[in-house]
Amino acid sequence: MDLKxxxxxQSWTLRQKIDHSLGVIDQFVSRLNGQVxxxxxxxxxSTVLLDLCRIVKPDIKAVFCNTGNEYPDIVRFVRExxxxxxxxxEIIYPTLKPAQVFEKYGFPLIGKELSEKLYYCKHHxxxxxxxxAMGLEPSKxxxxxxxxxxxxxxxxxxxxTCCKKLKxxxxxxxxxxxxVFPILGIMACESRQRQATYITQGSCNVFGENGKITKxxxxxxxxxxxxxxxxxxxxxxxxxxxxxxxKRTGCMFCGYxxxxxxxxxxxxxxxxxxxxxxxxxxxTNNGVTYREAMRKVLAVNGLFLPDEKPKTLFD
Ligand code: SF4
Numbered sequence: 471m472d473l474k475x476x477x478x479x480q481s482w483t484l485r486q487k488i489d490h491s492l493g494v495i496d497q498f499v500s501r502l503n504g505q506v507x508x509x510x511x512x513x514x515x516s517t518v519l520l521d522l523c524r525i526v527k528p529d530i531k532a533v534f535c536n537t538g539n540e541y542p543d544i545v546r547f548v549r550e551x552x553x554x555x556x557x558x559x560e561i562i563y564p565t566l567k568p569a570q571v572f573e574k575y576g577f578p579l580i581g582k583e584l585s586e587k588l589y590y591c592k593h594h595x596x597x598x599x600x601x602x603a604m605g606l607e608p609s610k611x612x613x614x615x616x617x618x619x620x621x622x623x624x625x626x627x628x629x630x631t632c633c634k635k636l637k638x639x640x641x642x643x644x645x646x647x648x649x650v651f652p653i654l655g656i657m658a659c660e661s662r663q664r665q666a667t668y669i670t671q672g673s674c675n676v677f678g679e680n681g682k683i684t685k686x687x688x689x690x691x692x693x694x695x696x697x698x699x700x701x702x703x704x705x706x707x708x709x710x711x712x713x714x715x716x717k718r719t720g721c722m723f724c725g726y727x728x729x730x731x732x733x734x735x736x737x738x739x740x741x742x743x744x745x746x747x748x749x750x751x752x753x754t755n756n757g758v759t760y761r762e763a764m765r766k767v768l769a770v771n772g773l774f775l776p777d778e779k780p781k782t783l784f785d
Contacts, residue, residue, distance in 0.1 A: 471672040476658060476665065479691040484699050488522070491688040494674040495526045495653065498686040501677065502651055506686070508532040509641060509652040510559065512544035513719040514708050518700050519655035519689055531558045533644060533652075537636040539568045539721040539750075542743065543711035562644055564636045568723075571635045572753045576627030577760055579725035579767050580618060583663075586630040587614050592622045617770050624766070626758035636721075653686040659693050714742060723750040725764055729771050736764075740776040747777075 482490070499506055508523050510516045510532035523530045534548045552559040566574070579585060587603040591614060594600050598607065605613040621628055641652065658668040668690050671682065678684040689697075701708060711719060715738055722743075727733050740747045751761035765775055774780065 471669050473665075473669060476669055476691065480659065480693055482691070484696050484703075487692055487696055488700070490691065491522050491674075492526055494686060494688040495523055498651075498653060498675050498688075499527050499530075501675075502684070505650045506530070506653055507648075507650050509654045510534045510548070511655070511719065512540070512548045512709055513655075514701060514712060515657065515689060515697055516655035517706055517708050518692075518697050519653065521700075521704060521706055522688060523653060528556070529558060531560060531650075533560050533562060533641070535562050535564065535637055535640045537564060537568065537721060539636065539723055541709070541711045541716070541719060541722050542746075543709045543714070544719055547709035562640050564640045566635050568632075568636065568721075568750075569753045571632050572755055572760065575631035575635065576629030576755055577725055577763050578630065578632040578721075579628045579763060580621075580729060581726050582630050582633070584614070584618055585628045585726075588618065588621050589627060589629040591619075592627065621766070624758070624763070626755045626763045628763070632724075651684045651686070653688065655689050656687045657689050657692050657694075657697075714738070722746070723760075725760075725767065728764060729767050729773065731771065731773065737776045751775075 479490075504527065506527075508516065508520050508530060510520055512534060516532075520530075520532050523532075532551075536545060536548075548559060548561065551557050552561070564571075572578075576585075576589060580588070587599075590597060590600045591603050601607040602609040602611055603614045604619075645651065656664060658665045668687070674688050674690045675686050676682050676684060700706070709719065715734065717734060722735070722739055723746075724735075728736055736747075751759060751764070753760045755763070761775065765778065768774060
């Protein structure tokens with residue numbers, strides 16, 4: 471598969487995409503003799519995914535990992551579904567709490583790739599990865615942008631281990647214990663990395679070939695508008711947080727992408743859940759609070775924490 475082919479598929483009608491996804495799910499379920507489940511985040515994409523999967527296999531199990539960093543609306547929505555007749559939803563938990571992960575491994579700030587690079591450059595200076603990231607070795611990989619380099623010198627760590635501890639590991643343990651394989655609501659349009667992964671794997675179903683993890687991604691070729699159109703057409707109920715202004719869900723206080731001007735998560739959290747907001751802002755790493763670290767990240771783009779914005783003439 472190449473980008474042209476992906477774009478062609480992404481331009482299919484919603485009807486074509488639905489037929490395609492149902493076929494993908496059906497193939498995955500049949501080939502694995504029903505030993506599958508839906509990795510359910512409670513967000514709109516996985517709500518669509520669960521609906522599609524239930525068309526193919528009405529009794530399919532959905533598994534939600536409560537990371538401890540979820541919007542209360544999402545947790546409420548998942549619990550409601552769990553208590554709805556005909557739904558089989560299981561809630562699992564990570565072994566560490568977000569505060570412990572932040573303290574032990576570092577803050578999830580800026581972005582997944584950049585946070586990994588920063589950690590390497592700070593703690594494994596002599597590694598090839600660090601040298602490439604610092605631009606000391608020629609490579610096709612992109613180097614750490616200059617504006618983020620000074621974060622290596624701060625007392626607090628920025629790291630990409632959080633997702634591994636709060637999400638990946640609990641699901642990996644669940645998969646191993648129950649000998650089941652996940653169906654996930656990931657779309658190629660979400661990021662360049664997801665697009666590249668889809669093009670490389672070449673299909674929505676992966677069956678462990680060449681050491682790859684067995685998984686199904688039936689929404690790979692869907693676009694954001696398709697998700698909303700499907701929700702409208704099927705009259706699907708989605709978590710309330712979308713009606714309160716959230717553009718996307720995921721972890722409530724994740725610092726990935728908080729430095730972008732159009733990211734409204736922090737503002738929303740502060741307005742809707744001020745107590746939780748303050749609680750998270752007091753989490754620490756190496757004696758530095760999440761608030762202090764995030765303040766520095768936002769400052770790079772001339773932004774402020776929602777409760778630290780300077781007053782304007784209109785306030
Ligand atoms: S999305 Fe962010 S906060 Fe949530 S587990 Fe991943 S890195 Fe941590």
